[in-house]
Each structure stands twice: as C-alpha cells, then as structure tokens.
Amino acid sequence: MSRCVRLSVFALAATVLAAVLIVGFAGLPAFGHFHGVDGNVIDGVGVTERHATDLVTALNFDFRGFDTLGEEFILFGSVLGIVLILRELRDEHQGPRLEEADEHMLGGASEALRLLGLILVPVLLAIGGYIVVHGQITPGGGFQGGIVLATAPLSLFLAGRYLRTRFVAPHTMLEVGEAVGAAGYAMVGIAGLVFVGIFLKNFLPFGIPGHLLSAGQIDVASLAVGVEVSGAFLVAWSEFLDQAIMVRRRRAQ
C-alpha cells in the first residue's frame, strides 16, 4: 500500500480503537480507589508467613515465583537469540587484535574518563550487591540489583577499555555465569519439590523480619536471579559492542 493509503486506513481504524479503549477504561475504578482482594491478603500474609518486609520481592520470588521463572527465561532466551543473530557470519571475521584496535570508537578516551571508569567499578559493585542481598527487606531484589551489578563492567566498556575487559571476562565465562544463574533459580524451586514436596515451596528456615537471610528461599532465589540478569545483560552488551568494534567484513578473495 502506498504511504498515503496506509496512513488513512490506520487513521480510521485508530479512531475506532481509541474509542473502544476509552469506553473500556471508563469502567475502571477511579484512580486511587482500588479495592482488590489479592493485594489485601498478601499484605497481611507476607510479613507474618514469609518474614519478608518487602512484599514486592516476596511476591516476585515466592507467591508468584513461577512467573519469575518464566520471566528470567525470557531474558535468557532473548539473550541466546541475540548471540545467535549477531554471530560471526561466513563473510566476516573478528577484526583488529588487541594491540591494533582503536579502543574507543570515538577516537580514544581521555585519561580522566578512563580513571573515572575504574573508580566507578567498586562503587557500582557495592551498590548492586547491596540491592541484591537486601531485596527481601527494602526495595530491590535480584532483577534490580543484577542490572546495577552489570553496569560495573559496562562503565569500563564505556570508558574505553572494552577490549581489555573482554579479554579478562570472555564470552564463555559470562554465558556460563548466566546459565548457572538461570538454572540456579529453577533448582531452588526443585529443591522445594524435593525437600518439601511442592515446587517452589519454601524449605529454608526463616529469620527475623528485617534482617538479612530472613526470608528463606527468597534470598537464595534473589541471588540466583541477580547472577543471571547481570550475566545476561553483559553478554548482550558484549555482542553489540563486538559488532561495532570488532567484526569486519572479509575482503573479497
């Protein structure tokens, strides 16, 4: 269809669809007046039965842990897809070697930038680790903390040290780490099956709400997810950076 026809067809359909949406949304309870049942029950049960004070994390890894299993494997599968799609093709080769490469695509980073990258690494690792480990007490958890952990090497990449970092943490290590994290979460669920008879049922002892290691399997699950998320995003970023910096078309024979 020509652009004109396409836009006209869309305009007409979109008007009708917008009307449908508005009519449907009009039936929603007014903003701020939600009175759902599930939320109330969970608010009551989360602290007393699971000793977790952050209910969002408790929901994520315990009550609705099966959703999280699916979600982390969506992440896993998509990153596999990225590795598949950006793989080296027959008419390409990995370009410059370490010594020859132009490390920073924009023509070399300044010393200040490189130093800042190095300084940020322990800071980000500490923040990320803190968020992962305290997920069941305060806002945070595996997903959020995992991303922050992954930004630590990323700040090195961005500060112009991609090739060196890549040499230290090759793809294989990242992939294995990601796989271990993904499988680890599933194993937590299976451990529940083995020890207590139901998949994802909590089998670890509880502690005092508000302390570390207080919420049983939620802590372990959160940790596994943190490992997986950071591994996954690092693999994805490495693939994209490889495409930009390393992969070159083979010269015609």
Added chain:
Amino acid sequence: MSFLPFAVAAWLFIAGLYGIVASRNLVRTILSLTIVQSATYVVLLGVGYRNGGAAPIFADIPAVTKAVDPVVQVLVLTDVVIEATVTALLLALAVQAHKRFGSLDPNDLRVLRD
C-alpha cells in the same frame, strides 16, 4: 482527574501504533513499540494505586498500614524485563538488517512479499 492516567494510556497505545505504521526507520519503529508498551505500565500501575497508601515495604512501618497494591508492581516488573529483552532482540535484528539490506527503511526491507 481520576481518569487522566487511563486516558494517557489510551493515547500512548494509539500514538505508539501510529509510530510503527508511519516511521521510515526501523529503529524508530522499535522505539514506537516501546511506547505502546508504556501504555500497559500506566494502566497497571494506575489501577493499583490507593489514595494515601504507603509503599508495600513494611521494614519501618507496621504491617497493617494501608499500602498500595503490590501485585501490579510485580506485573510491571515482569513487563519491563520482557520489554527490555524483546527490544534488544529487535535491535540486534536491525543491526543485521542494516548490514544485509544496506538500509533501515521498511520500504527497502521487503524481500518477502506476494
């Protein structure tokens, strides 16, 4: 005022669809897809809000305090992860499309058709 979030969500959904239909660059199409998804965040979070409710974190408030709904927050968390991964996958495809087709205009990416 109490309908505003949902009206915004409907607008985002339609505007994002328009972006996909009308854009001449694949990257812009992918980002319009992200806008469509933002509509879902707004609806889900808007649905769960309670006037005067605290965050569902009971570390320093008693567990019987009125709190906003935690379930929708978990749903949105899942939603965000899904969006990030699908967008990344699509961008990888865009990288290869640029290499293979030499262009990112959907008009040029048309090897398959009737």
Added chain:
Amino acid sequence: MSITALPVVVPLVSAAVLTGARRWSPRLVNDAGATAVSLAVVVLCTLLLVRSLHHPFAYWMGGWRPKHMVSIGIALSVDSIGAGLATFAAVLVTASLIYSWRYFDSIDGLFHALMLLFLAAMAGFSLTGDLFNLIVFFELMGAVAYALTAYQIESRGPIQGAINFAISNSVAAYAMFLGVGLLYARTGALNMAQIGAALDGHRADPLVIVAMVLLFAGFLTKAAAIPLHFWLADAHSVAPTPVCVLFSGVMVELGVYAIARLYWTIFAGPLGPHAVSLRAILIGFGAVTALGGAIMCFTQRHVKRLLAFSTISHVGVFLCGVGLLSGAGLAGTAVYIVGHGLDKAALFMMVGILLHRFGSLDEFDLRGKGRALPLVGVLFGAAGLVLAAFPLTTGFFGKSLLEAAAIDGHYPWLPAVFVISSALTGGAVLRVGGRVFLGWGRGDPGDDSGAREASREPDEETESRDRTPPSMVVVPAVLVAATAALGVIPGLVPGIERAAYGFGDHAAYIGWVLRGSARFPAVPHTHLAAYDYVYAAGAVAGAVAMAAVGLFGPGVRVTLARGALAPLTGAVNGFRDLHSGHIGDYIAWWTVGAAVLGAASLLLLT
C-alpha cells in the same frame, strides 16, 4: 501430583545446561541430550494426561492454596485438553529434533537450547490456570520463536520475517497486558477461575467486553486470523524447517486454545446471555480466515508460503469450531487440531527434504525433480489427501464433529465453508505433489519474479545433495501414518469428546480449581452420519479437481482475468498485493482488525 511442574521446569533447566556447556559438548551430545529431554517431557505430560482423565486437578505453586475462594499463588490447572495439548507439543518437538539430526549440517547447542525453551513455553502455556502466567509463557514462546525464525541470518529473508513476526506479536502481547489490567482492576484476581467466579452473575459491562476484545485480539494475532495474519506467511517462509513444523503444528493452534480457555473460564458467565452475538463475531472472523487463507494458499508458488496459508485457512476452521461456543464444536476442533498438526508437520518435513536435496523451494524450479524420491512422493500425496479430510483419517472425524456441531448450532452454511477451504488447500498440496514428484503440468510461466527470488535465497545452509538421510524420511512417514490412523483407534475420539465437554463446563472448572471438587457432564454420543461422508467426498473430489486445474489449466492469474470473473480476479490480486512485507501495512491492518472486533463486540454484546 508432584510432577506437575516438571514438564515446564525440566526443559528450562536442560536448556540452561546446554547453553552453559555448548563450547565443549559435541553435536552428538547436544542432539542426544535434547531429544532425550524432549522424550522425557512426552512421558511426563502423558502421565499428567492420564491422571487428568480421571479427575482434573489444580497444582498450586509454593503451596499457596486458595482460602475462601481467594487465591494468591499461581496454579497449574491440568485438565485433559490442556495436558493433551502439552503432550502433543512435546511429541512434535521430539519429532522435529529427530528430523534435525541429519537436516542441518552444523548447528551448535544454541538451536537445541532454543527448541527446549520453546517446548517449555508451550507446555507452560497449555497447563497454566493463571491469566498473567499465560501471557508470560506467550512471551517466552514468542521471544524464542523470533530468534529461531532468524536462524539463517546469512540471508535477508529471515531478518525481515523475524522483524515482522516480532513486532506483530509484541503488539498483540501488549494488548493482552491491557486486558489483564482491566480484569484485575475489576476483580482483584489473576487466577482464571477466580476471575470467572468474581464476574459470574454480573452483566457484561463495557469494561469486561473491552477486556475480552483486547485479550482476544492478542490471541487472534497468535492464531493468525485475518486481518491479523500477515506475519505468519513471512515467518514460515524463512524459518528453518524443523521450526516451521512447530509453528504450524502447535504454536498457532495455542492461540485458538487460549480463546476457548478464556471464554469458558472467564467470560462465559457475563457473556452467556449474549452467546448468539459472540458466536456470530467469532465465526465471522473464522469463516473469512478459512476462505481467505485457502485462496491465498492456492495462488502461491513458494512451497513453504503455500503451506503457511493453508495453516491460516485451517485455523479459520478451528476458530469457527471454537466460535460455536458448544461442547460439540470444541470436540471437533480438538480432534481436528491433532489430525492437522501431524499432517502439516509431515508436509513441512517433506518440503524440507526437497530443499535439502535440491536447494529450492519454488514449485516450478522443483518441477519433476521429485521423481528421484518416489517414497516421499507417495507420502506427500497421502498427506495432501489427508489435508482434504479423506474419510476415516483423524481430520475426517474432527470435520464430521464440526459439521454436526455447526448444524446443531444453526449455522448450516458453515460445512460448505469447510468443504471449499479443504478443497482449495488440499488441491494446492496435490498440485505441488503432481508437479514436483510426477513432473506434470506446465513449465514456469515466468511471472512473479518476487516470489521466485525469495525462494531462491540460499536457505538453511544447504546446497544440493545427492542422498537423503533415512531419518529425514522416517519421521514424516510415521506422522502421516499417525494422522491417518489415530482416528480409528477405539476410544480415542470419544475420549477427546468427553474432555471437550468437560472443558466447556464453566461452573465445573471453578469448582475443581478453587475447591478441588469434580463433576462430569453427560456427553451425548456423536455418530457419523451419511452426510459426513458426502462432505468429505466432496472435499476430496474438489481437491483433486483444483489440483488438476492448477496443473493443466492455464495459469490462475490468466484464467480468471476474462469475462464475468474479472472482478473476482481483481479482488484476489488486490488481496495478494496487501501482503507487501512492510511492517507498517501489517500493523495498520492489525489496528483495523482490533477496531472491528472492538466495535462489533461493544455494539452487539451490551
């Protein structure tokens, strides 16, 4: 039953292990490991199926059983139809993994890992009883499918196919999220039975209707109903053959399953009084899809695209069956899905053999070359006849149940739609068989250079070869035999009927999910009537006739251009041109489809 979660978890963990180990494990280990896991899932799902035949049951994750009908955990609600679909998916995945032992020259563990993730997603989708969980598994299926479609990244076609597939299905998923948000706002629940219980007894107000529209629009996209179908032909043309087997055999059908599941668990209560109108809407989409897909199928020369449109046509028939909103319609659809899935899988595998051996997917390029593969030719012909619902095959039993259901449901013209679409799709397959394996028919008319170019792209890392490995022939042979013979196994079809009637019992579902009680509805016995054989004979004869026209008559584009049929030809050509490959066009038509569904529902169902 404690193994309930395992059909989902085992392939997930195995995929992680395969990925972690892929740099070190040789091809043989990957093949063997993946096939073994897939077989294990078949066994697990069969165990679940057997148990659910006695008594459907719900498995609450983490032990969070519902208190006072309020559920806070996620349940897998295992009934026979769900467990049966999961088993069917596992069987097809196993078949396609065995087929790919020799099909690919070289693949690494990524392919196997993605296939196992796909299996896990399909199993989870069929077994779950939680609405949001359903969408999560939908997205997992989707993400893995996009990656698998783009597998042959060397060529340009797969990139386009994957992009169109990904954007279309993602828009569908986001519509579904909106639907879930609406239902959650109204009922405060995510468990399907609980939502259904909360909506029971209330009128269907616009919120519920729009939630239904959004959810159905999403699943109709996955099921590739017209006009939400454009992505499917592109994706099938370029995905590797073992992946096409799964797309057409079971992934698309899961969209139809979801529509049935959502209606009978959630919307049957409020929309029950308006069933007549809803029936009209669903059957409207179904009939248009069945006929439109069949016409497009017949005009293709790219063989995989032809099979893709035939799938679209059959999905239209399934939608009609589900749209009848009766136990009989569900039963017919269920049986027909099994028959069609096995047959379509076999057809794709045989097309893969042609590609593997001769390096082409164009019907005219392949003309006569199939004479070197007589056994495959016989199987191909048999599969084509099965597609036309040859009497006593599984598809035939499904069709006859559907015809009886249509007549009981006051849609006497529906069987004619079924016959026409079977004749066209079966005829197209028989035409391809005749041209490729027997060398009949005219040579290349020289038109349609676009389609030729697409089918000549270097596909699937293969070039022409001079022998076909036996494993690649044995698997489709087994599948064709199965689809021909399963229907006559005593007790199988009545068993599926019983399961379907149980599926369609709204109150019973809520009972056994939230309370653990069970009650079995009385199932009327369906007998084959004489007219079933008449319809089937008509379809088969029609298929043979269409094949002959395609082979020996003048070209389709030429024939109808003259005389009174000129407007029809114009319409068909116009419809073909809409399949332009441009994602903007596809999403524009998606919006049209969603708008039509929404407007019709709001006008007819309030």
